[in-house]
Amino acid sequence: MLGICVFLCAVFTHVLSQEAEEPVSYTCTEGYEYDRVREQCRDIDECTLLDDACKGGMQCINHFGGYLCLPKSAVIYISKEGEQVAQPDPGHAPLPVPPSQPQLPRVSSGTQRVPQPGRTVRCTPGFTADDQNLCRDIDECATGRHTCGPEQMCYNTRGSYTCQCPPGYQKNGEHCVDVNECEGQSPCQHHCYNLIGSFLCQCDQGYELAQDMVSCQDIDECSFSNYMCQYQCINSPGSYSCECPEGYQLQGNRLCQDINECETGTHTCRDDEMCWNYYGGFRCYPRDPCEAPYTKTSENRCICRSQAECQGLPSSIVYKYMSIQSDRTVPADIFQIQATNIYANTHNTFRIKAGNEAGEFFLRRFSNVSAMLVLTKPLSGPREHVVDLEMITHHLTMNYRSSSLLRLTIIAGPYAF
Structure with a gap:
């Protein structure tokens, strides 16, 4: 709170010589200077003396013993008692200024005139004078001079105070009651749940609370x-x-x-073709895969009728088809070859005759009549692999050998499922 403080010029030092011709000296308080002509302490006008006495657009108001920086809106007026008063704004208590300069009494002949005491400032309610005679705001909340209830919160204001309820509560007479934030226009985007003194927001399934704790954002x-x-x-x-x-x-x-296109009828194979389903698609193969000099004897078996034409060739060729998933874990047993006819006094051996140039397969012999084809490297699809598996039969009593071929078509699908 701004105001004008009253300073009283006083005489403090008196040097009295025992001899009459010794000069008399004077000392003025801060803010005054001695006027030898009038033989009294004269106020120093700091507003004229100092160019930058006040900053920030404030106006300089001189008063006895000092000066005051007030807003441009401050009004100076004369009170009923003839005192000059500065009123910065309605919230400030007026402070009186002495109407005349204090006089410095002259000391002579060992006597001293004592100045009259200064005026005591009168503050408006809510303010109190300090040791400098300035009106200061009373903090009723800190001093306990308020009437707020135990559940209320006290907030100090200039010249007074106000009682408010904590967040989440509202005043009901002299008491604070819970505010149901979920009533009326809910602060939550989805679901609102009232709590004592607060509230809680929840979101629908598939959403989560945003950082503002009231909005809902999609969960990816x-x-x-x-x-x-x-x-x-x-x-x-x-x-x-x-x-x-x-x-x-x-x-x-x-x-x-x-999707098994061969069963659902969504394939595009011709009547003379066979539809073979594999993972992710289908293939069309000839219903009669046999080529001269072989003749079809069953759905997937071809035999050579002429020994002369088939000399050096397998006596029979069996066509088989299978599909596997792409990038299958290895090693994996994928196909077993089995002799259909078993003769006495024979010995069978097995080998991969063709289709294993990259070394993706290995043929492991189980017994005299069977062997297992092992996948040694993952196959990526979609891709077709044709592997010829040969069984060579040695006739021990008649001392000759014959062979049969199983042509296995392996289709790796485009995905691992």
């Missing part, structure tokens, strides 16, 4: 894990869905199942 379930969907995860507001590639259909919520 697809970002949680690569295992949300077997093939592709599609996020949507509040949810997600799984999609499968062409040739597959969704099984359950996340798995992809191969």
Whole structure:
């Protein structure tokens, strides 16, 4: 609070010589200077003397013993008692200024005139005078001079105070009661739950609270894990869905199942072709794969009728088809070759005759009549592999040998499912 403080010029030092011709000296208080002509202490006008006495656009108001910096809006007026008063704004208590300069009594002949005491400032309610005779605001909240209830909070203001309820409460007479924030226009985007002194927001499934704790934002379930969907995860507001590639259909919520086009009739094979389904698609193969000098004897078996024409060739060729998933874990047993006819006094050996140039396969002999084809390297698809597996039969009693061939077509699908 701004105001004008009254300073009284006083006489402090009196040097009295025992001899009459010794000069008399005077001392003035701070803010005054001695006027030898009038023989009294004269006020120093700091507003004229100092160019930058006040800063920040404030106006300088001189008063006896000092000066005051007041806003431009401050009004100087004369009170009923003839005192000059500066009133900066309605919230400040007026402070009186002495109407005349204090006089410095002259000391002579060992006597001294004592100046009259200064006026005591009268402050408006809510303010009190300090030791400098300035009106200061009373903090009723700190001093306990308020009437707020035990559940209320006291806030000091200039010249007074106010009682308010804590956040989440409102005044009901002299008491504070809980505010039901969920009534009327709810602050929550989705669901609001009232609490004592507060509230809680919750979101629908598939959403989560944003940083403001009232808004709801979509949860991107697809970002949680690569295992949300077997093939592709599609996020949507509040949810997600799984999609499968062409040739597959969704099984359950996340798995992809191969579509058997050969069974559903959605293939494009001709009547003279056989439809063979594999993971992710289908292939069309001739119903009669036999070529001269071989003749078809069953659905997938070709034999050579003429010994002369088939000299040096397998006596029979069997066609087989299989499909595997791409990038299958290795090593893996994928196909077993078995002799259809078993003769006494014979010995059978097995080998991969063709189709293993990259070394993806290995043929492991089980017994005299069977062997297992082992996958040694992962196969990436979609790709077709044709492997010729040969069984050589040695006739021990008649001392001759014959062979038969199994032509295995392996189709690796485009995906690992």
